[in-house]
Amino acid sequence: MARAEWNGRVIADTTDTVVVEGNHYFPADAVDPALLHPSSTTSVCGWKGTANYYSLVVDGQENRDAVWFYADPKSQAAQIKGRLAFWKGVKVTA
Structure with missing residues (x-):
C-alpha cells in the first residue's frame, strides 16, 4: 500500500504505484480530484517528456505545483502515463 499525505489529509492511497527515479507514480483514480x-x-525531462503540474489545496492552504504528471510521455516512460507523483512536502509512504 502506498499513500501520499499533506497538511493532515490523505491525497492518494493505492496498492498500484510505478516507481521511477525513486518517485511513486499513483494512478490518477487513486488521487482525490477535489484537492487538485x-x-x-510545465517542465521538460529529456527521457520522459513534458511534465504538467497541479497545485494541492487542503483546508484553504495551497501547495503550489506539488503534483506532476506526464500527459503524453515519451515511449521509454509509457508506464507512467495517466499517473501522478508528488513532492514539495507531500509525504509518500509505501
Missing part, C-alpha cells in the same frame, strides 16, 4: 487545482507550470 490545475497549474500552467
Whole structure:
C-alpha cells in the first residue's frame, strides 16, 4: 500500500504505484480530484517528456505545483502515463 499525505489529509492511497527515479507514480483514480487545482507550470525531462503540474489545496492552504504528471510521455516512460507523483512536502509512504 502506498499513500501520499499533506497538511493532515490523505491525497492518494493505492496498492498500484510505478516507481521511477525513486518517485511513486499513483494512478490518477487513486488521487482525490477535489484537492487538485490545475497549474500552467510545465517542465521538460529529456527521457520522459513534458511534465504538467497541479497545485494541492487542503483546508484553504495551497501547495503550489506539488503534483506532476506526464500527459503524453515519451515511449521509454509509457508506464507512467495517466499517473501522478508528488513532492514539495507531500509525504509518500509505501
